[in-house]
Amino acid sequence: MKRLLWIAVLMCAQWAVGQDCAKTVPANVLDMVDHHTIPAIEADRLHGSMGNSPVVISKVERIKGNRILLLIDVSGSQEPDRVFLQSLVELLLEKTPPGSPIAYGFFSDHPLPASGFTTDPKELSAAAGGLRSMKLYGSTALFDALHEGLKLFQTPLPGDSILVLSDGGENHSNITEGNLSKELKASGVRVFAILQANGSMVPEDVAGPLALNGFAAQTGGAIYTLPFSRAVWSDKKSRAELVDTVRTFWLDGVGSGYLLTVEVPVDLKKNARWKLQLDRASDKRLKNATVLYPRQLAPCAITSAAAR
Secondary structure, eight states: HHHHHHHHHHHHHHHHHTTEEEEEEEEEEHHHHHOBBBOOOOOOGGGEEETTTOOOOOEEEOOOSOOOOOOOOSSSGGGGHHHHHHHHHHHHHHSSSTTTOOEEEESSSOOOOOOOBBHHHHHHHHHHHHHOOOOOOOOOHHHHHHHHHHHHSSOTTTTTTEEEEEEEEOOOOOOOOHHHHHHHHHHHHEEEEEEOOOOOOOHHHHHHHHHHHHHHHHTTTTEEEOOOHHHHSSSSHHHHHHHHHHHHHIIIIIOOOOEEEEEETTTSOOOOOOOEOOOTOOGGGGGGEEOOOOOEEEOEEEEEEHHO
């Protein structure tokens, strides 16, 4: 009897090791015309693959209450746009994603300590109040701000996000772009940014936005680039359109999306690139839709341990 029991246990262990494991991955399906989230996406419309092998998406749920860190650039290059930057922060904090705890931090030539996560509107209003009296000066340590900001999440959860408000300049960080990219991909935190176009061709003003675009693409985030802010903000019609677009990007992009249950191949030992495609057939809502998702799929720790 004992011998039969051990055989059964061994057979079950072998069966378990041979199965795929489930992992939760954040993704967003956005209409690229109006930036709204496409509602009610079915799991069978999302097709994953790794090389020539399919990766099954077994479940899709809406993200609810993801943590968001707002990183605000207060370096010297922002001084000409102070009024606009103030208005932008107030606009975002006027209506936040439902149930999402928000934290905020400022950075110039170094990151300032970030606040804790909160859903209290009174605490969040301190961000706009602090900016109103803050001197905008110094260089821009954009990469260091993201590096320090990641620490606030401690144990990241699927859907956690960072939103950067900046002109994208980078000229004072200690961490390199490559090392920061590795940290971001390992954390699973999505990177979003609202960038202010300034028309500058200075290398630091070009390299920073390019790096942010890369971080966003790798982590499943997105970048929204504003037109010349001062000119647009002074025109009532353009301002109204801008307010609507920014608010949609904030609520439907940064503060929304889906959690996918992904069946990770059991033999996956380290992060690997994968593809996630959307089946648009016979659904008019999906005509202009695109999928934002982290480009690398991580192995399941438990499964990897069992396989060893």
